Amino acid sequence: MPEAELQTVPTASAADVAYVGKHPHGVVKAQKPRLKVLKQNTVKGAPVNTVAPAITGTPTVPNVQTCSSGTWQNSPTYAYQWMRKGGPIPGATTATYTLAAIDHGTQVFCHVTATNSKGSVVAKSNSVTVP
Numbered sequence: 001m002p003e004a005e006l007q008t009v010p011t012a013s014a015a016d017v018a019y020v021g022k023h024p025h026g027v028v029k030a031q032k033p034r035l036k037v038l039k040q041n042t043v044k045g046a047p048v049n050t051v052a053p054a055i056t057g058t059p060t061v062p063n064v065q066t067c068s069s070g071t072w073q074n075s076p077t078y079a080y081q082w083m084r085k086g087g088p089i090p091g092a093t094t095a096t097y098t099l100a101a102i103d104h105g106t107q108v109f110c111h112v113t114a115t116n117s118k119g120s121v122v123a124k125s126n127s128v129t130v131p
Helices: 002-005 014-022 026-042
Strands: 046-053 064-067 070-072 077-084 096-098 107-117 119-123
Touching: 046 119, 064 077, 064 107
Parallel strands: none
Antiparallel strands: 046 070, 064 096, 077 107, 107 119
């Protein structure tokens, strides 16, 4: 089989190329399993968190804290809930939160809920201690 034909198959792995080099009539057999794997990888599921959300900002009153969404797979949308002492802070449901006097001496963190058509998953950010 001419080498130019092998170069036109961008999904061929090194193992596929080695197999074809030894078995010129096995090109179709070598590509079929690879195509099946590519199809399976395109099926999307519920969100998967790969990098946790993180809070940035100087944790002193009245500074603004920002919660990143983190990094997710499967194209979710995000909702935020800021937490104090493990419970939700009423009305604190955006990516930013302005520290208030009530936050003195507590730890603050945020929950990011990632949602797509397959489900919802919650990830917790780091905590910051407000002096």
